[in-house]
Structure formats: C-alpha cells, structure tokens
Amino acid sequence: MIPFKYAVFAGLLSLGVAVAPASHAAGTLSIAASAGDPGSWDPIDTFLVTWGGVGSQIYDGLTMRTADMKLVPGLATSWEMLDKDSRIRFKLRQNVKFHNGEPFNAEAVKFTFDRLLGPEGAKGAQQSNYNAIKEVKVIDPFTVDFLLSRADPVLLTKLAGYGGMIVPPKYLTEKGDEFFNANPVGTGPFKFVEYKPKVSLTLARNADYWDGAPKLDGLVYRFITEPATQVAELQAGRLDIATTIPTSMLDVVAKDAKLKVASINGPVTLALRFNTKEGITKDVNVRKALVMAVDRSTIVSQILGGNAEQVASFQGKLSFGFDPALKSVPFDPAGAKKLLQAAGVPAGAAVQIDFRGPDSNFREVAQAIAGYLQAVGIKANLKGYETSVLLNDIIPNGKTGEMWQNQWGGWTFDYDNTAYAMYHSGQRWNPYDKDAALDKLLESQRDTYDQQARQKTLREIAQYVSDQALEMPLYSLNTIYGINKRVQNLTLPADGRFRFINESIQ
Incomplete structure (x- = not known):
C-alpha cells in the first residue's frame, strides 16, 4: 500500500495540480537527472547515465x-x-x-x-x-x-x-x-507514477519488492541539465541530490550548513574526438599536434579544481584494461607548431569544437582548449548543442566539426564496453573510422575469458588509438554529488546508478 501522504501527492500530480518539490510528501526524494530526458524508459532504447540511474529503480x-x-x-x-x-x-x-x-x-x-x-x-x-x-x-x-x-x-x-x-x-x-516508452513497468523497487517529458519522472515505493520494500515513499527525478540551476534548486531545498555541480560552485555548496559535497572516483571519462574524414584533422600529424598543444594537467588542476585525473586513453584507472604505463602525450606547444608547419597547415586555420551546450563545466574546458590552440595558430570555434541533438543526430550521423566532446560513463568498468563502441567500424559512436587492424584487436579480446590475455589486448588497443591520435584524451572525472543533509543512509555509487533501498529522509 502506498502511504497516505504520498498517495495524496501522486493524486494531485495525476489531476494536473502543480506540486512544488519543496513540499515533499513524507519520504519523497528529489534527484537531478543531469544528462537530460532520455525520451524513452524502454531498456533497449538508450545509453544515457540518466536512464541507468532511473532504470535501476524501475527494473x-x-x-x-x-x-x-x-x-x-x-x-x-x-x-x-x-x-x-x-x-x-x-x-x-x-x-x-x-x-x-x-x-x-x-x-x-x-x-x-x-x-x-x-x-x-x-x-x-x-x-x-x-x-x-x-x-x-x-x-x-x-x-x-x-x-x-x-x-x-x-x-x-x-x-x-x-x-x-x-x-x-x-x-x-x-x-x-510506444506506450511502454512513456509508461514503464518492471520488477524494481519503485513503480512508475507520472512522466512529464523534459520536466520530471515520478516513482512510488514498491511495497512488494522481492528484495525488501524501500524505506522512501517515492522519488522525483527532475531533468535539470544546467549545473548552476541544480545548485540553486539544491540551496532552495527543492532538490535533495544534485548530480552535476560547476566546479566554481563546489565551495558554495560545501559551506552551506544544510548541504554537503561528495567527490569520489568515477567511470566518466572525457576526450575530444577527431573527425578523421574531413578538414585538417584528416592528417594524423595534425591530430598529434593538437593534442600536444593543450595543457591538460593545468585544466584539471585549475578549471576542475582537482576533481578529475588526467588520462592517456579514454578510460579511468577503475577500468579493466587501464594501463598505468601508457603516458599522456606531453604538453609541447613548440613541437605542435613544428608538426603543423610540416603538415602545411596555415596560421589561422580553423577547427570547430562541438560540445554539450548545457555542460557549463565543459564549456570552460573547451574555452581553455581554444586558448591553447590559438597559441599554436589554430582558431577554434566552439559550437554548443542540446545534449540530445548532439548524441542522437550530430555524432552518429557524422555531422560534427573537426572535434567533438566525447563523454562516456564506462558503466561496466571494462575498457571493452567503451573501446568497441567508440572505435569498431560501423558503431554508432564511430562515424568516420574504418580500421581493419583495430577491428581485429577489438574482436579478439571478446573471444576469450582469459583475463590476462584480454588485459594485454585492451592495452594494445589503447596504445593503437593513442598512436593514431583518434582523440585528445582529457580526464577521468570524479563523480560529484551535492546532497541535502536531511538524506540519511545514502550509499554513493561511482557510476550514478543509485538504488534507493535503505535511504530515508530526516
């Protein structure tokens, strides 16, 4: 049975009555879904971290x-x-x-x-x-x-x-x-109540859950892609868990007596992927020059406040296949200029960097990268997209500029799940490259349960991708949460996939 207070809350929602998240029904938790609305709650349709977090409650x-x-x-x-x-x-x-x-x-x-x-x-x-x-x-x-x-x-x-x-x-x-996309049914600890596209998803406690009913009465996921808005809602008490906080505002949240910040190692890795089919980035030496031109260590320390770790491949150290011996390409603007000159790239040549427009943290990173590229004679134009447009249209259909924000949750914590999707011919996230040698490496490590052999091959893949400069590896980002202290017994997942079973609200 759904507790009376939550039944009233859900009933008001179903009647179209606006209920502010600040007026929580007893035990109702409000969480920001920062990656935006997946648009479908069918397990086979999507890949977004938002879906994973919500899906773990329903299914x-x-x-x-x-x-x-x-x-x-x-x-x-x-x-x-x-x-x-x-x-x-x-x-x-x-x-x-x-x-x-x-x-x-x-x-x-x-x-x-x-x-x-x-x-x-x-x-x-x-x-x-x-x-x-x-x-x-x-x-x-x-x-x-x-x-x-x-x-x-x-x-x-x-x-x-x-x-x-x-x-x-x-x-x-x-x-x-089509109906199922917007009205999901699973066996999970919470049941679907209401979906407001691009606004919120409301779930209620499954009192008959096979692994024990959750303590919370319900969950409200709010699709808030702008990090500063998440902070404002958290401070106002209309949000209990913020999942994306601008690094410039971490101290603001930490100093609020009602709130706390948690920053833990996570699987999310960021890179700038190169268009290897068109523009000056067709040339591997140009790609290498662009990587050399950017001081990624300073970006991590100064812009991200140390809440990330520079990487040499598109994976963090929690990933199976991570190679600590693989070193990042060093920051070398003089060397970058020489490579660009040798490749015949004229001073002032332009590249376009596509990124997720609502991601204010990455916007700052992209601006810094543009500054570094300008110092070696490359003009970088930044183009922000709505996240869903970038992920569902621009990247998979090969409509990017010379560089684009590549961000991956790596939720299996295994480089295979990242590398195969990123680099194998014909994959959604690989709109430009067809490389038989790389395909063979990617396929071979999937054909064995020998973990030592797999690790060796996965490390070869990372080295190959680095040698070909298919991307500019940036950093493995900490998973950062802003939390209202009224939330009790909160278990923090590195991958953002909460399962709210024992949590409660004080």
Whole structure:
C-alpha cells in the first residue's frame, strides 16, 4: 500500500495540480537527472547515465552490481557456464511479480532477449552489447539457458543494467512499444507514477519488492541539465541530490550548513574526438599536434579544481584494461607548431569544437582548449548543442566539426564496453573510422575469458588509438554529488546508478 501522504501527492500530480518539490510528501526524494530526458524508459532504447540511474529503480536484471562494484544475484539466483563456456544456465527467482501484477518467469526472460536481439532492439542503442547471445531457451518455468555464438567476458556485468533489464511480455504485447516508452513497468523497487517529458519522472515505493520494500515513499527525478540551476534548486531545498555541480560552485555548496559535497572516483571519462574524414584533422600529424598543444594537467588542476585525473586513453584507472604505463602525450606547444608547419597547415586555420551546450563545466574546458590552440595558430570555434541533438543526430550521423566532446560513463568498468563502441567500424559512436587492424584487436579480446590475455589486448588497443591520435584524451572525472543533509543512509555509487533501498529522509 502506498502511504497516505504520498498517495495524496501522486493524486494531485495525476489531476494536473502543480506540486512544488519543496513540499515533499513524507519520504519523497528529489534527484537531478543531469544528462537530460532520455525520451524513452524502454531498456533497449538508450545509453544515457540518466536512464541507468532511473532504470535501476524501475527494473531488475538477472544480475545486479552493488555500489562497491560486486556482482550479485538479481532476478537470477545463480548461474553456471556449461558446454565449454558456450551456454550459461540461469536459475530464476520465484514469486516475483512485475508492477502490473504479471508474473516474472522464464518466458519473461526469453521475451526480453528475443525483443532486444530482434528488429525492435535493432532500432535502439543496446543491441550490439548483447550480440554474443545466439538464443535464449526456456528449460522450465524458472530456468533458462543462454546459448552463445562467441565468448563475452563482460556479459554477466552487462546483464546488470541498461538493455538487459527484464520487461513484462503481456503488458508490452498489449500496450505496444510506444506506450511502454512513456509508461514503464518492471520488477524494481519503485513503480512508475507520472512522466512529464523534459520536466520530471515520478516513482512510488514498491511495497512488494522481492528484495525488501524501500524505506522512501517515492522519488522525483527532475531533468535539470544546467549545473548552476541544480545548485540553486539544491540551496532552495527543492532538490535533495544534485548530480552535476560547476566546479566554481563546489565551495558554495560545501559551506552551506544544510548541504554537503561528495567527490569520489568515477567511470566518466572525457576526450575530444577527431573527425578523421574531413578538414585538417584528416592528417594524423595534425591530430598529434593538437593534442600536444593543450595543457591538460593545468585544466584539471585549475578549471576542475582537482576533481578529475588526467588520462592517456579514454578510460579511468577503475577500468579493466587501464594501463598505468601508457603516458599522456606531453604538453609541447613548440613541437605542435613544428608538426603543423610540416603538415602545411596555415596560421589561422580553423577547427570547430562541438560540445554539450548545457555542460557549463565543459564549456570552460573547451574555452581553455581554444586558448591553447590559438597559441599554436589554430582558431577554434566552439559550437554548443542540446545534449540530445548532439548524441542522437550530430555524432552518429557524422555531422560534427573537426572535434567533438566525447563523454562516456564506462558503466561496466571494462575498457571493452567503451573501446568497441567508440572505435569498431560501423558503431554508432564511430562515424568516420574504418580500421581493419583495430577491428581485429577489438574482436579478439571478446573471444576469450582469459583475463590476462584480454588485459594485454585492451592495452594494445589503447596504445593503437593513442598512436593514431583518434582523440585528445582529457580526464577521468570524479563523480560529484551535492546532497541535502536531511538524506540519511545514502550509499554513493561511482557510476550514478543509485538504488534507493535503505535511504530515508530526516
């Protein structure tokens, strides 16, 4: 049963009555969703960190990953590898129901993955993460076998999030995909209440959750992409957790008696990716010069206040495959000028840097990069886009300028999940490059469960990408939260995927 106060709150929302987040119903938590509105709550449609955070409340996967990165049973109670690692058998949790009362069972698992790997999944962003699965077979009502066409050493982790979340067959079949996008149903600790596109998503406590009902009555996710606005709402008490704070405002939040700041190592890494097909960045030596021209260490210390760590590849040190021996290209403006001159690039040549317009932190970084490039004779024009436009249109359709903001959550904490998506021919995030040698490296590390061999290959991939200067690696960003002190027992996930089970409000 939904507590009375929350029922009143939800009822007012359903009637269209404006309810300010400051007037929380008892135990209702308000969280900023900084990456913006994914536009769909279907697990197969998206890749945004916002979806991952919200999806972990609505859905469950066969596996779950705890905040300390341990893989534990989810809707599967156990699993084992069979037939020389070409089959995984999952024993499923019994007496679990979807939010609409539909039973969870083996048929639901098969339906989920048939859909993910079929024509509907092909329209979304998640199918390529799961294409090692050839078929899902129902053995009995609570046992399924995953038949694999090849090894996938990261599959069990992938099943803990995004595309692998289990969906209700009957509900989806009756309501259809479009309805499901805006009215999600899962087995998770919170149930869908209301979705206001680009404004908010409201969830209510699932009192029958199989892993114990959450203490909170409800959650309100607010789509606030502007970091300064998040801070203002946090200070005003209309937000309990801010997920993006301008580094220039961290002290302001920390000094507020009602608030606190948490800054922890996270998986989000940023780079400037190069257009290798058009413009002066077609030339690998020009790309190397642009990397040499930028003092990334100073950007980390001065602009980001040390809340990041310079990287040599598109991954942080928490990532499997990270190579501490791979060194960043040194800051060398004189060397950069020589390379540009040798490549025949005239003084004043222009490049365009595309970035997420609402990201005020990166805007400052981009302005600094433009200044460094100007010092070596390159004019950088900054072009901000709405995040959804940049991610859904400009990048995947190859409409970028010479450089663009590349930001990746790396939520599996495995370089494979990043590198394959970024660099393999034909992938969504690789609109320009087709490199058979790199493809072969990327594919080979997916064909073995030998972690030592995988790590060696992943490090070779990072070195190859560095040698080809496909991007300007910038930094691994700390996960930073601004928190109202009234929130109790808060567990902080490095990847932004909260699971609000034991949290409460004082």
